[in-house]
Amino acid sequence: METPRLLDGRLKLRHLVLVDALSERGSVVGAAAALHVTQPVVTRGLHDLEAILGVTLYERGPRGITPTDFGTAFTEHARAVLAQLTQAARHVKELADATRGEVVVGTHLAGSNLLLPRAIAHLKADRPLLNVIVREATPEALMVELTAGRVDLIVGRLSSPSTEDTVRRSLYQESIRLIVGVHHPLAGRDGIGLEELRGYPWILPGVETTLRRELEGFFVRNGADLPENRVEATSYLTVRQLLMETDMIGALPGLIGADDPRLTTLGFSLEPVGHSVGLTLNAHRRLSPAAQSLIDALQEAAEGLTQEE
Numbered sequence: 001m002e003t004p005r006l007l008d009g010r011l012k013l014r015h016l017v018l019v020d021a022l023s024e025r026g027s028v029v030g031a032a033a034a035l036h037v038t039q040p041v042v043t044r045g046l047h048d049l050e051a052i053l054g055v056t057l058y059e060r061g062p063r064g065i066t067p068t069d070f071g072t073a074f075t076e077h078a079r080a081v082l083a084q085l086t087q088a089a090r091h092v093k094e095l096a097d098a099t100r101g102e103v104v105v106g107t108h109l110a111g112s113n114l115l116l117p118r119a120i121a122h123l124k125a126d127r128p129l130l131n132v133i134v135r136e137a138t139p140e141a142l143m144v145e146l147t148a149g150r151v152d153l154i155v156g157r158l159s160s161p162s163t164e165d166t167v168r169r170s171l172y173q174e175s176i177r178l179i180v181g182v183h184h185p186l187a188g189r190d191g192i193g194l195e196e197l198r199g200y201p202w203i204l205p206g207v208e209t210t211l212r213r214e215l216e217g218f219f220v221r222n223g224a225d226l227p228e229n230r231v232e233a234t235s236y237l238t239v240r241q242l243l244m245e246t247d248m249i250g251a252l253p254g255l256i257g258a259d260d261p262r263l264t265t266l267g268f269s270l271e272p273v274g275h276s277v278g279l280t281l282n283a284h285r286r287l288s289p290a291a292q293s294l295i296d297a298l299q300e301a302a303e304g305l306t307q308e309e
Contacts, residue, residue, distance in 0.1 A: 004053045013085075015049045016078040018042065019057065020148055023075040027064035076147070083149020083285055090288055101290030102131040106142035106151040113236055113256050114305060115171070115277060116155050119297040126297075130290055138234065140208070146282055152291040154280040155298065159210040162283070170278040171302035176211065177254040178266040181244045192268045194224055201229040203239055203250040214273045215251055253277075255305060277302070 021031040022042070032042045050057055057071035067075060090102055107116050120132050135142070135151055139159070145151040147165070162168045178197070186192055186200070204226070205212045219226055231248065233239050236256075242248050244262050251273075257265040279295060281287070287295070 006052070010052050011049075015045060015052075016082055018045045018049065019071070019075050019078045020082060022046065022058065022065060023067055023071065024144065024148075026066075030064075079148040080284065083147070083282070086149045087285060087288060090290070100129045100131070101127075101288065101293075102133065103153075103288065103290040103294045104133040104135065104151045105294060106135045106137060106145055106154040106156075108136065108139055108142065108154075108156040108234065113253065114259055115298065115301055118301040118304070119294060122300060123294055123297040127293060130293065132294065136235075138206075138208075143280070146280065149282075149285065152288065153295065156277065156280075157210070158276045158278045158280070165283050167281040167283045168278060169281070170276040171298060172277055172306045173274060174277050175254045175274040176214075176251055176270050177257055178268050178270065179243060179250045179252045179257040179263050180248070180266055181246070182262055182264050184247055184249075184264070184266075186249075186266055187264050190267050192266060194219075194222055194268075197249060197266075197268065198224060198227045200227070201231065201246065201248045202227040203231050203233055203242055203248050205234055205251075206232050209234070211251070211273075211275070215270075218270060218273055 017035065018031065021034045022028070025031045025034055028039050028042050028046075032039045035042070046057065053070070053074065055070040056068055057074060058065040058067055093101070105116065116134065120134075123130065123132065135145065137145070139154075139156065142151060142154045142156075143166075146154055158168050158170055160168070180187055186196070204215060216226060231242065233242070239250055239252065240256075240260070240263070243250055249266070251270065253275075254265065257263045279298065
């Protein structure tokens with residue numbers, strides 16, 4: 001197989017955007033909607049790109065499309081190029097006006113309650129014209145966004161070490177506690193047993209999360225099954241409202257219960273369930289001045305949280 005000539009003028013930027021959308025949405029229909037074009041335009045663009053590369057990028061099926069090995073590999077390169085172009089545009093803009101800029105930060109439950117809001121408040125006090133965009137999603141979805149350059153950094157639980165493509169920096173260690181509304185029948189009590197706790201409805205993270213696996217391990221070590229009456233949720237607003245309005249029990253980062261006057265922590269230890277909260281960065285991308293400013297603010301905020309816990 002000859003090496004495709006990608007610099008002969010046939011490959012366009014729109015082809016890279018198309019591959020990114022197809023791999024993310026998993027269908028021609030979804031990609032067309034995301035790009036605000038018709039389905040024939042997407043199909044024609046994909047045929048053109050496959051002709052340029054000389055390989056099949058996607059397997060077509062009744063439920064959508066699935067990337068081939070070629071499609072997976074090319075998507076990674078396409079996203080890297082798009083990320084670099086995005087960073088280049090923003091870097092030029094920031095150099096033109098050092099007081100402005102934009103940083104896009106992804107977050108999930110462990111970073112969204114206290115750490116990130118405090119860091120943003122500190123940053124905006126110093127640079128009020130800097131635009132901060134917060135995107136909340138699952139860790140898996142945010143990693144796709146980071147690779148594609150649509151977020152500059154991720155703030156949240158660190159469940160794995162750095163890799164060739166990602167850099168992970170720990171900011172502080174946080175324990176997992178059992179959190180309830182202040183009205184809960186068990187609030188303020190000592191000597192609570194696991195069997196009594198299982199008699200109440202629980203809020204647990206999704207089965208795909210590291211915390212869920214750790215909680216399952218905790219129950220196994222203590223000879224008990226997970227509570228049958230449970231809700232799976234990771235949205236902080238949903239979890240908080242359920243805790244305030246019901247007798248549900250949530251396994252959450254300890255600082256959530258410490259900072260919210262309508263929530264409280266039960267006197268029951270889940271040790272050694274806990275995690276490191278920190279940053280996940282793209283190892284191949286240079287940080288913009290705006291992103292570095294937010295990181296500095298996050299480090300300062302983390303120092304304050306460490307003293308509180």
